[in-house]
Amino acid sequence: MKAVLALADGRIFKGKAFGATGETSGEVVFNTAMSGYQEVLTDPSYKGQMVTMTYTQIGNTGINPEDIESNQLYLSGFIVREYLDCYSNYRATMSLDAYLKENGVVGIQGIDTRALTRHLRDKGAQNGIISTIDFDPESLVKKARAIPSMSGLDLATGVTCSAPYHWTQGLWDLQTGYPNVDKRDLKYKVVAYDFGIKLNILRCLVSAGCDVTVVPATFPAESALAMNPDGIFLSNGPGDPEPMKEVIENIKKFVGKKPIFGICLGHQLLGLALGGRTIKLKFGNHGSNLPVMDIATKKVEITAQNHGFSVDILSLSNVAGLAHENLNDQTVEGMAHKTLPIFSVQHHPEASPGPHDSHYLFNRFVEMMEKHKA
Numbered sequence: 001m002k003a004v005l006a007l008a009d010g011r012i013f014k015g016k017a018f019g020a021t022g023e024t025s026g027e028v029v030f031n032t033a034m035s036g037y038q039e040v041l042t043d044p045s046y047k048g049q050m051v052t053m054t055y056t057q058i059g060n061t062g063i064n065p066e067d068i069e070s071n072q073l074y075l076s077g078f079i080v081r082e083y084l085d086c087y088s089n090y091r092a093t094m095s096l097d098a099y100l101k102e103n104g105v106v107g108i109q110g111i112d113t114r115a116l117t118r119h120l121r122d123k124g125a126q127n128g129i130i131s132t133i134d135f136d137p138e139s140l141v142k143k144a145r146a147i148p149s150m151s152g153l154d155l156a157t158g159v160t161c162s163a164p165y166h167w168t169q170g171l172w173d174l175q176t177g178y179p180n181v182d183k184r185d186l187k188y189k190v191v192a193y194d195f196g197i198k199l200n201i202l203r204c205l206v207s208a209g210c211d212v213t214v215v216p217a218t219f220p221a222e223s224a225l226a227m228n229p230d231g232i233f234l235s236n237g238p239g240d241p242e243p244m245k246e247v248i249e250n251i252k253k254f255v256g257k258k259p260i261f262g263i264c265l266g267h268q269l270l271g272l273a274l275g276g277r278t279i280k281l282k283f284g285n286h287g288s289n290l291p292v293m294d295i296a297t298k299k300v301e302i303t304a305q306n307h308g309f310s311v312d313i314l315s316l317s318n319v320a321g322l323a324h325e326n327l328n329d330q331t332v333e334g335m336a337h338k339t340l341p342i343f344s345v346q347h348h349p350e351a352s353p354g355p356h357d358s359h360y361l362f363n364r365f366v367e368m369m370e371k372h373k374a
């Protein structure tokens, strides 16, 4: 079946349908990871976006029940060069095509993803539409132009959990799978704000020794403080951090009271709560092969990333300093408060699959809580 991708600036790509059929729209971004499409599909941070994979063959490891980062597919469309229906993996239980169909995600295959990526890189990420029912370029471009811009969209409060819950599962082990960690081994009480949290972040916190209670995005700071936590964690999530005023006001109430660690959207929200500003990048960083330097140790780590916004570190010069730097585009990859036990990173230290270079950050958070406790 035919499918068409139309971008808001008028560029058209003709391909074939895969996954669900129909029409879908969102901000088109590219992801440079060579594997891990399942983690991309289930990362809540992709809500409102259509992802094109730059790796050419997608689908060859199928779908398994263990590699999900959440219980839902959040992205609005999936774009690949060549879809492979014949999958091979000892854990796979179904094909990618069947999975997308089951979850109602419209895909397109057989387009020149290299040309699309170059276009997005040169012109910037932009809105687009995939259709298997309308093939008229003029009508499609018109529809793509009518989609609201990602800037100004609060999407995180729409994907957060509805009530607090407790998490005790640790990191994957070949022998044991995902272990349930004994509460007696969890020394640090952490309240984790869910803005679209990825499961492996929770597992990393538990494996580092944290007793984690996950709370909804707008859970009052007063109620969180009443739980007497050792630290506050701020999660990743979709959309623009700037319109999330209630959440930002809430975060301000933890500053100076508790150690805080933020990842991705959590890092951006922290930047805003500390009085800084965030900016929209031209096409952002999405992939699992991006070099970052930890400024304190000068060590370079290969990281997984998925963001379109960034903290303007100059807007925080009196409060926080640059702690990690992206070596490809020199964007702010992490910050540390000048006097308080507060730090955050733009990349994903929990990355699964992909590089584990940044796992040490969970231990850094635990050490911070230990010091603060003492």
Ligand SMILES: NC(=O)CC[C@H](N)C(=O)O
Binding pocket: 045, 235, 236, 237, 238, 239, 240, 241, 263, 264, 265, 266, 306, 307, 308, 309, 310
């Ligand atoms: N992965 C994330 O948390 C993404 C943060 C934010 N939505 C951005 O695009 O920059």
